[in-house]
Amino acid sequence: DAGITQSPRHKVTETGTPVTLRCHQTENHRYMYWYRQDPGHGLRLIHYSYGVKDTDKGEVSDGYSVSRSKTEDFLLTLESATSSQTSVYFCAISGGTGRGEAFFGQGTRLTVV
């Protein structure tokens, strides 16, 4: 299994509070991604990173920010959580060719109440 760890695995938070999810990899892969999974929507890309301090927006980036200060860590922050951000969040990594496999973490279930 690819070395990807997401933390926390489960979180319940209140509306308006900041939340940070962490993705840690041990594969030294250049590309890292954050997706959210919602019923009827499959996986939607939030943000991705193509190197340390290099990030770009995905399809559903509003309300989210990311940071990557080290190759191995990619953080997703919800500055002020809303109920619409209740979802399962997946981190993925790839070697960056676009023709290779993307490997996924185990997911983080976030509930905003």
Next chain:
Amino acid sequence: ILNVEQSPQSLHVQEGDSTNFTCSFPSSNFYALHWYRWETAKSPEALFVMTLNGDEKKKGRISATLNTKEGYSYLYIKGSQPEDSATYLCAFTTSGTYKYIFGTGTRLKVLA
């Protein structure tokens, strides 16, 4: 926004039936087409990656074809088994950005 569409959304088949799903994607800036299998409570796992028009891939009872000119890929499962029950996702990557854009998936349930 790049749109990847999959059909059908869900499918129930009997054990032993053969089935197929469709993935439609933009034909411009095509780089690669990926198929993933996603079992409940697990993470998606790669089945195939295809890059050339006319590519065909096979793994056991599962195979896939690719038409980049018209922008579609088919996934076939021959003799479905209950353990094939999962969501099957396709993902499209474009040249230059390396973003994996996923479709909404086809949820397959194989009845014993």
